[in-house]
Amino acid sequence: MPAPVNTDLLQGRWFDGQSSRARPVMVSLRPTPQGPSLVLHPLSQPGAEPVVFAWKDVGWPEAWNEHKPQPRVVVDLRDHGSLEIDAVSDWRAALAAAGERPGLAQRMQTRWPVLLGVTVAAVIGLTLFYRYGTPWAATQLTRFVPLGWETSVAENVLQQMDDGTLKPSKLPKERQEQLKARFDALVQQTPTTMHRYPDYRPPLSLEFRSGMGANAFALPGGKIVMTDGIVKTATDQGLPDDALVGVLAHEIGHVVYRHTTRMVVEQGVLNMGLGLALGDVSAVVSTGASVLTGLAYSRSHEREADCYAIALMNHTALPTAPMGKLLLAIAHDEEEEEEEEENKKKEEEKAGQNQAAAPAAKPGASSPERARQRKTAEEMASHPVWSLLSSHPDTVARASELEKGHAPHCAKN
Secondary structure, X not given: OOOOOOOOOEEEEEEOOOOOOOEEEEEEEEOOOOOOEEEEEEOOOOOOOOEEEOHHHOEOOXXXXXXXXXXXXXXXXXXXXXXXXXXXXHHHHHHHHOOOOOOHHHHHHHOHHHHHHHHHHHHHHHHHHHHHHHHHHHHHHHOOOOHHHHHHHHHHHHHHHHHOOOEEOOOOHHHHHXXXXXXXXXXXXXXXXXXXXOOOOOOOEEEEEEOOOOOEEEOOOOEEEEEHHHHHHHHHOOOOXXXXXXXXXXXXXXXXXXXXXXXXXXXXXXXXXXXXXHOOOOOOOOOHHHHHOOOOOOHHHHXXXXXXXXXXXXXXXXXXXXXXXXXXXXXXXXXXXXHHHHHHHHHHHHHHHHHHHOOOOOOOOOOHHHHHHHHHHHHHHOOHHHOOOOOOOOHHHHHHHHHHOOOOOOOOO
């Protein structure tokens, strides 16, 4: 049984693409399961069969403003030209009678409440995706990242840092071997049940560097770097080596939880998700090394590493309080350095103003040592991921938890 035809005929002009002159037609719409079909009745050929266009063969025009309709409707007939109708309101009424329902995009264009609702839903969805979906997806996808890739990226990053910020360690060989022995003993006592990824067995190793101040950081694949500065800080504070062992336990936590790799994957998942949501995937392509040097550990990663350190130190019957005191000492030293740097900058600005007011300035008045220190500080600032205290303004709270040997957010061990 043929579908009924809407008897409301509209006058139109059909530009069929074969002639520059418009053909007068009467237009009707026929409801079908797929959507309205368009029927043209040529007036210049009385008795001729109507021309029928299926729903999919028509570029149906959309309304942009419900209160201010366009002066005429232009219907795209693809290879068969176009159709113009002046009775816009009658056209919209005929479409509705034929079963046409505006899509979400059109409702957003013509109705502000719909647009506002979709926008709010999109913002909430993207926020939830960023807050929960991205970390979860990154955690799951990281298990498929091969250890060889992590090792390659770590070697590349460490080489870049050795060529810039880091320098060879000046610690005596005996002192390095002593700390490596403590590190190896800690690794040997690490239970496999504490690993987030049971099949992940990176070769853990410890290296020493200078040139970065009091710090320690973990690279993906198992390499951990401790600076001379943090060893010196522990010695100056009269802290036992248990403080440094606690720091190493924290860094081992970053390795076994694969935090750096998870951040790289998370950045890729976020770029992909935003690209799909916003229609732009140009930011998806990025190299692991460039992302590594531009990220900082999230607070959740730091808490996981702290909890791992507490659990491991408790498992090996070692105190965590010295590590907490060491963190406070490092934070205190950094605050003093920042204050000194700020005062120095003010003095330099004042001196510069005085030189500008002088008749002439002496060439070569800048200090090479000062320039070198400024360059080093800039290089360190470009590697926020490698700071032991990066991304945690709650250092005092962390130190307090470490001194107590437990934290409320840690799972009971």
